[in-house]
Amino acid sequence: MNPPLTRSQLAQLDHDDPLAPCRERFLLPEGVIYLDGNSLGALVKTVPARVQQAVVQEWGQGLIRSWNDAGWYPAPQRIGAAIAALIGAQAHEVVACDSTSVNLFKVLIGALQLRPGRRVILGELGNFPTDMYVASGVAELMGAELRCVAPDELEQAIAQAGDALAVVTLTHVNYKTGRLYDMAGITAAAHRVGGLVAWDLAHSAGTLPVQLNACAVDLAVGCGYKYLNGGPGAPAFVYVAEQHLAQVRSPIAGWHGHAQPFAFTQGYEPHPGIDRMLVGTAPQLAMVALEEALSAFQGVEMAQLRRKGMALGDLFIRLVDEQLAGHGFGVASPRDAAQRGSQVALTHEHGYAIMQALIARGVIGDFRAPDILRFGFAGLYVRYVDIWDAVATLKAVMDSAEWRQPAFMARKAVT
Numbered sequence: 001m002n003p004p005l006t007r008s009q010l011a012q013l014d015h016d017d018p019l020a021p022c023r024e025r026f027l028l029p030e031g032v033i034y035l036d037g038n039s040l041g042a043l044v045k046t047v048p049a050r051v052q053q054a055v056v057q058e059w060g061q062g063l064i065r066s067w068n069d070a071g072w073y074p075a076p077q078r079i080g081a082a083i084a085a086l087i088g089a090q091a092h093e094v095v096a097c098d099s100t101s102v103n104l105f106k107v108l109i110g111a112l113q114l115r116p117g118r119r120v121i122l123g124e125l126g127n128f129p130t131d132m133y134v135a136s137g138v139a140e141l142m143g144a145e146l147r148c149v150a151p152d153e154l155e156q157a158i159a160q161a162g163d164a165l166a167v168v169t170l171t172h173v174n175y176k177t178g179r180l181y182d183m184a185g186i187t188a189a190a191h192r193v194g195g196l197v198a199w200d201l202a203h204s205a206g207t208l209p210v211q212l213n214a215c216a217v218d219l220a221v222g223c224g225y226k227y228l229n230g231g232p233g234a235p236a237f238v239y240v241a242e243q244h245l246a247q248v249r250s251p252i253a254g255w256h257g258h259a260q261p262f263a264f265t266q267g268y269e270p271h272p273g274i275d276r277m278l279v280g281t282a283p284q285l286a287m288v289a290l291e292e293a294l295s296a297f298q299g300v301e302m303a304q305l306r307r308k309g310m311a312l313g314d315l316f317i318r319l320v321d322e323q324l325a326g327h328g329f330g331v332a333s334p335r336d337a338a339q340r341g342s343q344v345a346l347t348h349e350h351g352y353a354i355m356q357a358l359i360a361r362g363v364i365g366d367f368r369a370p371d372i373l374r375f376g377f378a379g380l381y382v383r384y385v386d387i388w389d390a391v392a393t394l395k396a397v398m399d400s401a402e403w404r405q406p407a408f409m410a411r412k413a414v415t
């Protein structure tokens with residue numbers, strides 16, 4: 001057995017961490033340990049001034065001229081290109097727009113249309129609710145069949161669906177357990193039977209090296225406000241592999257997806273490229289915030305970020321094992337870092353109240369019903385000592401039983 005760790009060993013790891021300077025790119029509140037960047041990323045320091053400039057100068061002074069003069073109009077494509085660099089895609093395969101839910105709707109309908117005669121949508125039991133709801137809505141609308149199976153049964157279910165399989169829809173990292181799917185293996189299995197894949201990158205884009213092109217992924221969507229730090233409700237993104245760009249159709253034929261939006265023609269003609277996945281006018285202030293936030297990734301090597309995310313997760317699990325034994329916690333995430341995204345889920349029957357008590361002490365994670373305490377480790381700003389302090393705080397919350405206070409039991413709207 002390893003000797004127990006000390007805080008000063010972890011301070012040394014921070015000292016040696018090549019990513020440590022990236023923390024300076026963020027505005028983090030004093031006295032807070034933020035372990036929820038997998039839900040809402042932290043504020044990048046330069047974003048407030050950039051948004052202020054967009055409001056006061058570009059909107060206030062430039063007015064409608066800013067669509068051309070301030071580069072507003074091509075922002076979705078420009079941001080798409082920046083995100084593409086983080087997810088192993090080509091610049092012209094990604095565009096920033098709408099929400100993850102809406103983009104998933106678009107790509108699932110698009111996938112069914114790309115595979116006429118095939119009617120099975122295959123998904124994961126326990127996927128994030130929006131993914132389940134959207135897939136089931138699409139199945140109903142398109143006369144398709146949604147089959148959801150346990151993660152370990154996927155490859156078998158793909159083979160079973162065979163030439164009826166239209167598309168496999170999965171979240172790369174499960175929102176609750178943090179389990180990381182084998183993107184290359186599952187994509188290849190779907191392709192072997194002639195099906196497509198549509199990956200939701202909500203919990204992987206911006207924290208681990210996603211390889212969409214190398215894995216031959218057909219379609220993907222992802223979130224702008226988690227590890228990409230774009231701000232609450234930031235625009236999402238959609239990816240369509242180059243080979244499908246000419247054929248895929250969005251079910252929402254809005255004017256920004258038209259080949260020539262400003263020709264104002266009556267008939268719809270989809271744009272030849274990724275713009276066809278656009279719908280309407282982009283929310284510029286949110287686009288500006290997201291674009292500026294992406295500057296936090298300058299010079300960051302995703303493989304290095306991945307190594308740190310794995311190490312932080314391993315450290316958290318080790319400290320929980322060492323310091324919280326006997327307090328009723330379980331580990332719901334894979335213990336093997338290679339099979340886990342940048343988050344760790346603990347289970348506890350009083351998880352909600354415990355998380356509230358923890359937040360009251362300045363350690364912010366979140367709760368997912370029925371019993372999951374979720375901790376995210378965004379390697380750009382979370383330090384090794386933060387993990388030590390977070391677990392020590394959790395121990396204090398448990399030892400003192402302060403989570404039993406009635407105030408911590410009252411459920412808030414957002415958990």
Ligand SMILES: Cc1ncc(COP(=O)(O)O)c(C=O)c1O
Nearest residue numbers: 099100101128130171175200202
């Ligand atoms: C896997 C996954 N997909 C999608 C979403 C959110 O979708 P939207 O931004 O449309 O609310 C989340 C939010 O947590 C998520 O975890």
